[in-house]
Amino acid sequence: MTLDIITPDRKVFSGEASAVTFPGSEGQFQVLNDHAPLVSTLDRGPIVVQTASGQQTFTVDGGVVEVLQNKVLVLAEAVVV
Numbered sequence: 001m002t003l004d005i006i007t008p009d010r011k012v013f014s015g016e017a018s019a020v021t022f023p024g025s026e027g028q029f030q031v032l033n034d035h036a037p038l039v040s041t042l043d044r045g046p047i048v049v050q051t052a053s054g055q056q057t058f059t060v061d062g063g064v065v066e067v068l069q070n071k072v073l074v075l076a077e078a079v080v081v
Contacts, residue, residue: 001016001017001018001035001070001071001072002014002015002017002071002072003015003016003017003020003049003072003074004072004073004074005047005060005074005076005079006073006074006075006076007076007077007078007079008077012058012079013049013056013058016051016052017049017050017072018032018050018051018052019031019032019049020047020049020050020072021046021047021048022042022047023042023043023044023045023046023047023060024041024042025040025041025043026040028045031065031067031072033070035067036067037067038065038066038067038068039064039065039066039067040064040065041062041063041064042060042063042065042074043062044059044061044062044080045059046059046060047060047074058076059079059080060074060076060077060079060080061076061077061078061079061080062076062077062078063075063077
């Protein structure tokens with residue numbers, strides 16, 4: 001699936017992912033290939049991205065995620081370093 005993580009000032013990540021774990025407002029959840037359509041708010045916490053080359057973690061300061069037809073779009077308020 002295609003994943004884009006975007007903040008108001010830059011694109012943080014764009015590429016293929018096999019699994020992504022999110023800090024949802026109602027608890028942590030994971031999205032895999034062919035996931036059902038979904039829109040959710042995010043709390044502050046780690047987004048863990050599993051790619052063919054390994055695992056990457058981005059800590060976001062809240063935001064929104066949309067999943068639709070193997071495209072995952074994260075609109076993050078900020079990515080905390």
